Amino acid sequence: MNRIDDILTCNEALDLLEPYVDGDLSPAEAARLRSHLESCPACAAELALAERIQRELRSLPQLDCPPEIVERVRRQGAEVVPFRPRRMGLPLRVAAAAALLALSLGGGALFVRSQQQHQRERAAEIAQATAQARYALALLGRVSRRTGLDVRDEVLARRVVLPAARSISQSLSLSGVSRGAAPQPPVPDRGEQP
């Protein structure tokens, strides 16, 4: 093949043959190509081949689908047969495994993080509850000390002081120190005694 003019070489012309056959060239480009082809038999022969290829391809028949395939699909579809899953290739399987692993690790990390977060939150809650309980106990203690002083004195007098006095008195009378009445401890009058 030779160089015909300064504008279009054979290689350039050969690149334009298929677009030219399809009518995809601009009028100016098509004119330049025609000009080249008129004086280049080799490129003209290539154009003839390009046109023949297109003609042959366009004459290839549309092949008929066997009708029983549609009938088969209709039967399978009516029976609600699940679509047959295609077996995954190795790269897909590796990708799926990697995705599962990543999901597990991610999920595990999230779970651990969530557990740690949960523990931190619980510890804070416990600390707060403990502080509140301490405050409540302290308050209750103060209140009970104020309201329970008399009760405590009365109880002490009835349960401890009087029995102790009786015991001492009996001990003294047994030892002959005194036969007089035992000394009576002061008992607060609270109107509770009959």
Next chain:
Amino acid sequence: MLTAFDDTARAYRSRIYSFARYLLSSREEAEDVTQEVLLRLWRHQDGVDEERLGSWLLRVTRNACYDLLRRRRSDATQALATSLDDEAAPELASAEPGPQARAEAEDFRRRLLAVLGELGEPYKSVIILREVQGLAHREIGETLGIPEVTVRVHLHRGRKKLRERLRETES
């Protein structure tokens, strides 16, 4: 629902089968793919946009063919010309008048089908959809998910490759 499926299946079954047949060069595999694609149509018929149904079906067909080609053993590859001989003999018969011209035309077609069968993607799909199936560039673009201008570029490059390989087979 049944009628709608029947209508769609009848309208597209040969296009699906033919596309798969030229891509795979195997009648049995093309039938399997067609069945698989029509089953998908059955399952998704309510969810597919009517206007894009053709593109969707051909896209599913192409993907199913790709999956099959990836799994296929290398020795299962068939020559497209040989596999078409028994199925489309009347359509493939040359209309040339003389026996010599007829023989030459049949030889040319056989070589063309051979190089088409060996052509890589996306050129093969684009050429089958455009030249054999007669789809518009826009429809091919929708099917393959590429712009129209890319369809034209693939088409030109694919046919150029065919032309160059045909020249090689001559020598």
